[in-house]
């Protein structure tokens with residue numbers, strides 16, 4: 001009921017989940033920006049549009065999750081932009097428009113949001129098998145359509 005939702009803030013260092021190593025970097029917002037979100041917004045996976053600085057607008061998938069760094073007492077908001085950037089953009093202003101909800105958070109893996117059973121692609125209209133990595137590609141390519 002909070003959608004569409006617009007948010008803008010600085011990209012900060014995350015807490016080293018190593019998502020980039022898996023090919024799914026997630027640009028983290030600061031605690032302050034996270035706290036400006038409606039407190040009752042559901043955790044889970046969302047999609048929408050994103051823009052870094054004054055750059056182009058790209059599709060994105062976003063995770064609003066419980067932050068293990070704070071023993072799950074605070075939320076984290078992480079955006080994976082469907083675009084290959086030449087460089088990292090820590091310190092830049094990320095603007096996002098969240099337009100839809102894909103599914104609830106799953107707790108078996110903090111990176112589960114793209115490495116899971118492929119239900120995001122089911123939502124978008126694709127098909128994935130259950131292999132984690134194939135799924136990731138599959139979900140991403142479906143989102144990128």
Ligand code: ADP
Nearest residue numbers: 013014015016019020025026027081088089090
């Ligand atoms: P951290 O734990 O610091 O968030 P990640 O492994 O999640 O590290 O990588 C996130 C960083 O990768 C972002 O802050 C950004 O600077 C960079 N990055 C490069 N490409 C992307 C992309 N397509 N989507 C999100 N972040 C990206």
Ligand code: MG
Nearest residue numbers: 014026027028
């Ligand atoms: Mg991250």
